[in-house]
Amino acid sequence: MKNPILLLAIIIIFSEAVFANLIINEIMYNPSTDIGDDSDLEWIELYNNGTNLSLELWHLEAGTKTTHFNLTLENNTYLVIARELVDGDDSDNMSFSDYYNITNSTNITAIQGNISLNNQNGEILLYYNGTLNLSVQYDSSIGADGNGFSLEFWNNSWNESIVYGGTPGKENSIINLTGANESSNETNSSEENETxxxxxxxxxxxxxxxxxxxxxxxxxxxxxxxxxxxxxxxxxxxxxxxxxxxxxxxxxxxxxxxxxxxxxxxxxxxxxxxxxxxxxxxxxxxxxxxxxxxxxxGEQQKLDDKSSIEIEELSKNSAKFGDIIKAKLLIYKGDTNKKSIKAYVENDDERISEITSFSLHNKFTEYELEIPLIIKPNCDQKLERGDYELVVEGLGEIEYEEINVNGFKFNCLKKDEEETLFEQPQRSGVDYIMQNNISNIIINKSFYAQLKIVNNDAKHNFTVWSYVYKGSKVYSDGNQTDNSVGFGLDKGSSMIVRLYNKVSDAPPGDYKYKIKIKNDGQKTNHEITIPVVILPVKKLEKTDKKNQSTFSASSKTSLYELKEEIEKEEDLKEVTGTAVLNNKPIIVYESSSFKSKKLIYYLLLTITGIICVALIWRRLK
Incomplete structure (x- = not known):
C-alpha cells in the first residue's frame, strides 16, 4: 500500500534558482465549522526563504480563481492569502482578521485573495511571469479535513498541524517536534524559564x-x-x-x-x-x-393563536328521545376574548335538545371536558326519527358530530306524568368529586388528579390548583399555582379538571396532597386534602404494580402543566361525593341536596316501619 503522503504530489519547476526560495508553506482548505465557514477562513500561506523578492510578476491560481500580487516579500517572512480578510456583507460576523485577531500592530502580512479551495482535493499553482513555477496537489486523506487544523510543509512532506487553527504568518507548528533540536530547545527553554x-x-x-x-x-x-x-x-x-x-x-x-x-x-x-x-x-x-x-x-414553543374544538367521544351514537347523552370535548382556547361555548342536538329543521352552555376564561389553554345533553322526550311525536347532529360552537369555531335518534325512552301518556317524570330536583351548592386514586406518588414521575365539579348553584367562576406538601414546605415542582385552571360554570353544568403535578426532589415517606378551589361565590377557598405516600420508582415497581398507575405525563391542560407523555392511565370511575383512596371511600364534600337525599332514604324506612307495626297491631286487636 502506498504511503498516504505520496497522495500529496509536489511538483517544483525551477526556472531561475532564486524562484525556488518562494514556497507554498501552509494550507487551510477545510476549516472546522466550530471556527467558521469556508468562505470566511480558507487561506494559503507563502514563505520566502531567500532574499527579498518582488511579487509583481507573480500570481497564484486556486481552483478557477486567480490572485495577483503587488508587494515585496522580505527574506524569511510569510504572506497569507485569505479568502475573506475582513468581514464582508455575509450574514455572519467572522473573517480571517476576526478569528486570528489581525490588527495593524500584528506582525503578520495578509492580503485579500481570490481563492476557493475544494474540501476533498485540489491543486494550487504559483506562476512567475506567466510560467508555472510551483504546483501543489492536496488530498483530504492526509489530514486537516474539517477538524480545525491546517496542512503544514516541512522536510519535503506535508502533515497536519499540531496547533488548532494552524499558524498563519508564523513558523509551522510541526518544526523541531522530534530529534536533537527539540531536546535542545526544551533544555534551553527550561533554563530560561527558571531564570x-x-x-x-x-x-x-x-x-x-x-x-x-x-x-x-x-x-x-x-x-x-x-x-x-x-x-x-x-x-x-x-x-x-x-x-x-x-x-x-x-x-x-x-x-x-x-x-x-x-x-x-x-x-x-x-x-x-x-x-x-x-x-x-x-x-x-x-x-x-x-x-x-x-x-x-432553544426554540420557544410557538403558541397557536387559533382556537379549536374537537368532539372526542359520545357516550352513545344512537339515542332515544328522552335520553341524556354525554360528550367528551377537547377544546383549545387561543388568542381570543370570547368565552362562551354552547352545545345542542339539531337537524336542518329543528333543535331536539336543551342547550348546554359554559365559559372558558384562560387563553392559550387546552380543556378536556365532559358535558351532558338532554334530548327532548317527544311525547307529542312531532319530532321525526332519524339522523341529527351534535353541534358545539364558541370561540369563533364550530364542530359537528352525527348521532341517530330513534325510539322513545319513556312511555309518556299524560302531560302531568311527563312533567313529573322530567322534573329535575332543585339542588343547591357545588359538588366536588374526586375521580381517581393518587394515594401513591412515584418520585420524578408525573401524575394527575381528576376532579369533577358539579355546579348546582347560580353561575360561578372557578380557579383550581394543587400541590404536594409536608408541613410548611411545598414539594411539587414549580410554584403552588403553576397548574391552575380557570373556567366558568352555569347552573346545572359540570366540568372535569385534570391537575398535573410532579415531585422531583423529596425523600420517600408520608406527605399530603392538597387541591384548592376558588369560587367567586365564596369568601374562602374550598380545600381537599388527601394523604399520599411518595415512593421511589424501584419500590413501587416491586410492591405496588397491581394497584398503582404510573405516569410519565402528558398534558396540555394549561401552559404550566407538565409536557411528558402519559405512559399508563388508570380506569376512572365516578364516585359521587367521595374520593377513592386505598379502596376506602373518603367523603371530601357533600352538598346540602346530597345530604337531603340520604335523609329522605332513612325517613322512608322509618315511615314504612311505623306502618307495618300499626297493621300488625290492628290485626292482633
Missing part, C-alpha cells in the same frame, strides 16, 4: 451570557502578564460534566468560536480553559484556570 519568573494568568471573555440555539459563541482568552510563548487548553461542558466541545490546544489568544445546538427550551454550559505551559517560570498557578457560564435558549 525568567512571571505570574501568568488566564481569563475567558464572551460578548454575552445568553445565546440562541444555533448562534455562534465567540470565545476570547485574555492571558495576563503574557509570556512570549504559552499553550492554552480549552473545551466546553454541560452542567453535568459532559464534554460537548472536545478539548483543544492553542498557542495564541486569537478568537475562537463554538456553535451550540440544543433541543431543550434552555440549557447552560461552562466554557473552560487551562493555561498548561508558559515560556517563563510561572510562580503562581492557582490562576491558570478559568471558566465562564453561558445560557443557550
Amino acid at each position: 525568567n519568573e512571571c505570574n501568568a494568568s488566564i481569563k475567558i471573555l464572551t460578548e454575552q451570557s445568553v445565546y440562541e440555539s444555533g448562534e455562534k459563541v465567540e470565545i476570547m482568552y485574555e492571558v495576563n502578564n503574557e509570556p512570549e510563548e504559552f499553550v492554552v487548553e480549552y473545551w466546553v461542558e454541560d452542567l453535568f460534566g459532559n464534554i460537548v466541545k472536545d478539548k483543544r490546544e492553542t498557542t495564541n489568544a486569537n478568537k475562537k468560536s463554538w456553535t451550540p445546538s440544543i433541543a431543550e427550551q434552555e440549557k447552560s454550559f461552562l466554557i473552560k480553559t487551562n493555561l498548561t505551559e508558559a515560556s517563563c517560570n510561572d510562580t503562581e498557578k492557582s490562576d491558570n484556570y478559568d471558566e465562564k457560564l453561558i445560557a443557550v435558549k
Whole structure:
C-alpha cells in the first residue's frame, strides 16, 4: 500500500534558482465549522526563504480563481492569502482578521485573495511571469479535513498541524517536534524559564451570557502578564460534566468560536480553559484556570393563536328521545376574548335538545371536558326519527358530530306524568368529586388528579390548583399555582379538571396532597386534602404494580402543566361525593341536596316501619 503522503504530489519547476526560495508553506482548505465557514477562513500561506523578492510578476491560481500580487516579500517572512480578510456583507460576523485577531500592530502580512479551495482535493499553482513555477496537489486523506487544523510543509512532506487553527504568518507548528533540536530547545527553554519568573494568568471573555440555539459563541482568552510563548487548553461542558466541545490546544489568544445546538427550551454550559505551559517560570498557578457560564435558549414553543374544538367521544351514537347523552370535548382556547361555548342536538329543521352552555376564561389553554345533553322526550311525536347532529360552537369555531335518534325512552301518556317524570330536583351548592386514586406518588414521575365539579348553584367562576406538601414546605415542582385552571360554570353544568403535578426532589415517606378551589361565590377557598405516600420508582415497581398507575405525563391542560407523555392511565370511575383512596371511600364534600337525599332514604324506612307495626297491631286487636 502506498504511503498516504505520496497522495500529496509536489511538483517544483525551477526556472531561475532564486524562484525556488518562494514556497507554498501552509494550507487551510477545510476549516472546522466550530471556527467558521469556508468562505470566511480558507487561506494559503507563502514563505520566502531567500532574499527579498518582488511579487509583481507573480500570481497564484486556486481552483478557477486567480490572485495577483503587488508587494515585496522580505527574506524569511510569510504572506497569507485569505479568502475573506475582513468581514464582508455575509450574514455572519467572522473573517480571517476576526478569528486570528489581525490588527495593524500584528506582525503578520495578509492580503485579500481570490481563492476557493475544494474540501476533498485540489491543486494550487504559483506562476512567475506567466510560467508555472510551483504546483501543489492536496488530498483530504492526509489530514486537516474539517477538524480545525491546517496542512503544514516541512522536510519535503506535508502533515497536519499540531496547533488548532494552524499558524498563519508564523513558523509551522510541526518544526523541531522530534530529534536533537527539540531536546535542545526544551533544555534551553527550561533554563530560561527558571531564570525568567512571571505570574501568568488566564481569563475567558464572551460578548454575552445568553445565546440562541444555533448562534455562534465567540470565545476570547485574555492571558495576563503574557509570556512570549504559552499553550492554552480549552473545551466546553454541560452542567453535568459532559464534554460537548472536545478539548483543544492553542498557542495564541486569537478568537475562537463554538456553535451550540440544543433541543431543550434552555440549557447552560461552562466554557473552560487551562493555561498548561508558559515560556517563563510561572510562580503562581492557582490562576491558570478559568471558566465562564453561558445560557443557550432553544426554540420557544410557538403558541397557536387559533382556537379549536374537537368532539372526542359520545357516550352513545344512537339515542332515544328522552335520553341524556354525554360528550367528551377537547377544546383549545387561543388568542381570543370570547368565552362562551354552547352545545345542542339539531337537524336542518329543528333543535331536539336543551342547550348546554359554559365559559372558558384562560387563553392559550387546552380543556378536556365532559358535558351532558338532554334530548327532548317527544311525547307529542312531532319530532321525526332519524339522523341529527351534535353541534358545539364558541370561540369563533364550530364542530359537528352525527348521532341517530330513534325510539322513545319513556312511555309518556299524560302531560302531568311527563312533567313529573322530567322534573329535575332543585339542588343547591357545588359538588366536588374526586375521580381517581393518587394515594401513591412515584418520585420524578408525573401524575394527575381528576376532579369533577358539579355546579348546582347560580353561575360561578372557578380557579383550581394543587400541590404536594409536608408541613410548611411545598414539594411539587414549580410554584403552588403553576397548574391552575380557570373556567366558568352555569347552573346545572359540570366540568372535569385534570391537575398535573410532579415531585422531583423529596425523600420517600408520608406527605399530603392538597387541591384548592376558588369560587367567586365564596369568601374562602374550598380545600381537599388527601394523604399520599411518595415512593421511589424501584419500590413501587416491586410492591405496588397491581394497584398503582404510573405516569410519565402528558398534558396540555394549561401552559404550566407538565409536557411528558402519559405512559399508563388508570380506569376512572365516578364516585359521587367521595374520593377513592386505598379502596376506602373518603367523603371530601357533600352538598346540602346530597345530604337531603340520604335523609329522605332513612325517613322512608322509618315511615314504612311505623306502618307495618300499626297493621300488625290492628290485626292482633
